[in-house]
Amino acid sequence: MIRVHDVVKSFGALPVLRGVNLVLAPGRVTAIVGPNAAGKSTLIRCILGLVRPTGGTITLADGRDVRLPASRASLGYMPQQPSFPDNLTGHEVLAMLDALRPDIVPDSTLLERFQIAEQLHKPVRTLSGGTRQKLSAVIAFRYRPSLLILDEPTAGLDPLAASVFKSAIVAARDAGATILLTTHVVAELAVLADDIAFLMDGVIPFAGPVAELLRETGASSLDEALVTLMQSPAASVPVAALQTVDVSRARMHGGANR
Amino acid sequence: MTAIASGPVGRMELAWIIAAHQSRDVVRKRWVMAYAAGLFVAGDLMLRLAGSGPSVLVSLLNVVLLLIPLIALVLGAASLYSATEFTELLLAQPISRRSLFIGLYCGLTVPLAAATVLGLVLPFVFERALDATTAPTLAMLAAVSVLLVCVFTALAFFVTICVRDRARGLGVAIMGWLGLAVLYDGLVLALASAFRDWPIERGMLAAMVLNPIDLARTILLIRVDAAALMGYTGALFRAAFGTTSGVALAALALCLWVAAPWWLSARAFDRRDF
Numbered sequence: 372m373i374r375v376h377d378v379v380k381s382f383g384a385l386p387v388l389r390g391v392n393l394v395l396a397p398g399r400v401t402a403i404v405g406p407n408a409a410g411k412s413t414l415i416r417c418i419l420g421l422v423r424p425t426g427g428t429i430t431l432a433d434g435r436d437v438r439l440p441a442s443r444a445s446l447g448y449m450p451q452q453p454s455f456p457d458n459l460t461g462h463e464v465l466a467m468l469d470a471l472r473p474d475i476v477p478d479s480t481l482l483e484r485f486q487i488a489e490q491l492h493k494p495v496r497t498l499s500g501g502t503r504q505k506l507s508a509v510i511a512f513r514y515r516p517s518l519l520i521l522d523e524p525t526a527g528l529d530p531l532a533a534s535v536f537k538s539a540i541v542a543a544r545d546a547g548a549t550i551l552l553t554t555h556v557v558a559e560l561a562v563l564a565d566d567i568a569f570l571m572d573g574v575i576p577f578a579g580p581v582a583e584l585l586r587e588t589g590a591s592s593l594d595e596a597l598v599t600l601m602q603s604p605a606a607s608v609p610v611a612a613l614q615t616v617d618v619s620r621a622r623m624h625g626g627a628n629r
Numbered sequence: 630m631t632a633i634a635s636g637p638v639g640r641m642e643l644a645w646i647i648a649a650h651q652s653r654d655v656v657r658k659r660w661v662m663a664y665a666a667g668l669f670v671a672g673d674l675m676l677r678l679a680g681s682g683p684s685v686l687v688s689l690l691n692v693v694l695l696l697i698p699l700i701a702l703v704l705g706a707a708s709l710y711s712a713t714e715f716t717e718l719l720l721a722q723p724i725s726r727r728s729l730f731i732g733l734y735c736g737l738t739v740p741l742a743a744a745t746v747l748g749l750v751l752p753f754v755f756e757r758a759l760d761a762t763t764a765p766t767l768a769m770l771a772a773v774s775v776l777l778v779c780v781f782t783a784l785a786f787f788v789t790i791c792v793r794d795r796a797r798g799l800g801v802a803i804m805g806w807l808g809l810a811v812l813y814d815g816l817v818l819a820l821a822s823a824f825r826d827w828p829i830e831r832g833m834l835a836a837m838v839l840n841p842i843d844l845a846r847t848i849l850l851i852r853v854d855a856a857a858l859m860g861y862t863g864a865l866f867r868a869a870f871g872t873t874s875g876v877a878l879a880a881l882a883l884c885l886w887v888a889a890p891w892w893l894s895a896r897a898f899d900r901r902d903f
Contacts, residue, residue, distance in 0.1 A: 382902075419721050421903040441641075444723040454714030457659035459650065467650040471643060471722050510718075520721075 372388070372397050372549055373418060373437065373518060378427035380413055389573035397432075399518070400540065400550040401578075402560050405570035406601050412508070414570065415520060418551065419448060431518075431562040444472060447516030453507035460587045461491025461498065461506050472514050481512045484535045499526050500601055508536055511545065519543055519550045525559060537563060557594045567593075569600050576600070634807060640684050640745050640793040643724045644731040649895065651736020653895050658708070664700050668692070668748025675758040681746045685758070687765050693774050698810050701741055701781030702788075708737065708801040709789040717903050730786075730898045734891065740784045742775045749774060769852050778839045783890035813840050831852050833865050841886040847878045 373395040380388040389409045395401050403411050408594050416422035418429055418440040436442065469477050482488055485505045490498060498506070500620045504527040510592060511519060521540070525533040542562055544550055560567070561581075567576040577584060577600060581593060590596035636794055671692050675685040712733075719729055744815045749771050753759050759767070785802065792798035815838045821829060847866050866875055 416903065421717055421720055423900070423902060440723045440725045443721060444721075446723075448721040450714065450718060452714055454712075454718070456651070456654035456712065456715060458654045463650065463653065467646060468722060470646045471724055533843060594873065 372432040374430050376428045378417055378424045378429060380407055380417060380422060381425050387573055388601050389576055392580055393568055393575055395549050395551055397549045398544060398547045399565040400544050401550045401566040401568055402554065402564035403568045403570055404597060409570045409571045409572055415522060415553065419563055420518060445517040447511040447514060447519045448509050449511035449524050450523045453503045455495040457496035458494055460494055464495065467511060475514045477513045478515050480511045481539055483534060485509065502527060504528055505532055517548050519548055521552045523554055557597065561593050634711060642726060644728040647729060647732025651733060652740045655737055655740040660704050661740060663747040665744035668745065669751055672749060672752030673756065676752055676758050678857055682736035683766065686770055687761065687853060688762050690770060694822050694846055695810055697745065697774055697777045698781045698842060702785050702806050703802045704786035705737055705782050706798055710795040710798060715756045726899045727895060730895050734786060739781055741782060742778045745774045745778055746771045766853055770849055773848050774852060775888060777841060777845050780890065781889040786894040787852060787890050787897065790893060790894055790901055809840055809842050830865055832868060832887050837866055838882045841883055844879045844883045848876050851875050
């Protein structure tokens with residue numbers, strides 16, 4: 372579980388996050404959605420410890436700060452643009468990352484399912500964009516993470532690889548992992564997301580199960596619901612939803628919304 | 630849900646893991662190979678044409694003073710900018726920022742220093758030009774060159790950490806190289822000429838300490854006793870401190886030039902938002 376409490380982040384005089392509150396529950400996939408420049412990347416970077424919040428805290432279930440190196444032992448991260456040292460082979464990249472976690476036996480399931488073990492003997496610079504993306508996915512899942520952060524994960528994957536990847540996300544969720552996802556592909560959200568955290572102008576006016584979002588907005592589809600949210604000023608979002616910032620609530624209510 | 634394989638690793642061990650893999654990447658870069666080969670060819674040609682070891686060393690010194698800052702600062706910075714996204718991935722791993730910084734710094738500096746030493750020493754070995762006079766001076770040239778690599782890779786880190794935009798950062802690196810390697814001496818000389826009626830010796834000595842390239846030049850030229858090539862500040866330096874203490878003092882100042890940008894870069898890396 373991740374608890375984001377009153378997180379504020381400004382770059383100089385420019386406020387990007389203006390008091391974000393969010394609880395990411397274990398065993399659920401939470402999608403952060405919102406218009407461009409809403410602060411999604413900054414929020415993810417704060418959770419990863421890449422960006423230092425100006426105010427507020429981000430903690431794990433046991434109260435540890437996510438920025439502590441030990442907190443990242445159980446973190447899997449897949450960036451939007453995979454990038455690796457050009458002159459190392461894929462296997463050398465994996466060996467480097469394996470060595471940083473000698474206490475974890477790497478999980479090669481995704482490597483085998485993607486069938487890229489042979490290609491990873493070549494230098495990264497010779498690999499296609501799709502293979503690099505698969506390598507990035509392999510790394511994210513390799514250390515049996517209890518927290519997965521996936522930034523536009525299926526961009527660049529072929530349909531078969533995307534399908535394999537989505538099944539890996541579902542399996543990790545069913546095993547109890549906390550999963551945070553960003554994507555602009557609404558069809559993907561509909562398939563993968565249990566909860567939606569809608570971020571706009573640096574705040575989260577809605578966070579809750581997908582079914583609740585549909586109910587609150589009166590929309591018949593997720594697509595329509597998101598458009599409704601994006602076209603409404605934050606103040607006009609239903610009050611009940613404004614107060615809903617704890618996505619773990621769905622679980623507490625036993626609310627399966629898929 | 631974690632399978633246990635072995636015990637935890639220490640901070641320096643993590644830095645070493647990063648350094649080892651980064652080094653492997655850096656030594657395979659074409660520009661690093663070209664740099665080592667270029668130094669080798671330059672040294673070999675000079676030995677064939679000039680024949681004598683000490684005079685070749687002085688010529689090589691001039692090549693080294695121009696080339697090392699350029700390679701370590703400009704190409705080092707370019708290489709670091711290219712690795713930004715992978716650095717972010719590494720920051721999401723269970724490793725502290727300081728360990729990661731040490732690993733990345735060593736991963737760039739060690740292969741560059743090794744390429745420099747090999748490029749400088751191998752021509753003398755192949756041409757059988759190492760004798761009792763040449764060997765100690767060549768060793769000193771190699772040592773000073775390694776220190777220059779350490780200084781300018783630290784500066785490359787500082788630039789890439791502080792200047793987020795790649796084009797602007799590379800511009801700063803090129804201007805830094807141009808300023809320290811090319812323009813600085815001319816500027817100092819112009820100042821010395823303009824204020825020649827004033828007691829400016831101390832100021833000139835300070836000016837020399839403020840440029841690591843001047844320090845490296847002075848160490849080597851005091852060592853080979855090439856007063857004519859030492860330049861104004863170098864001659865002042867030797868006159869003020871003598872040969873032995875002059876070398877020791879300049880070497881100490883050069884070590885401070887390694888430590889200061891390294892520390893500033895490490896601090897900036899700890900605090901930077903990626």
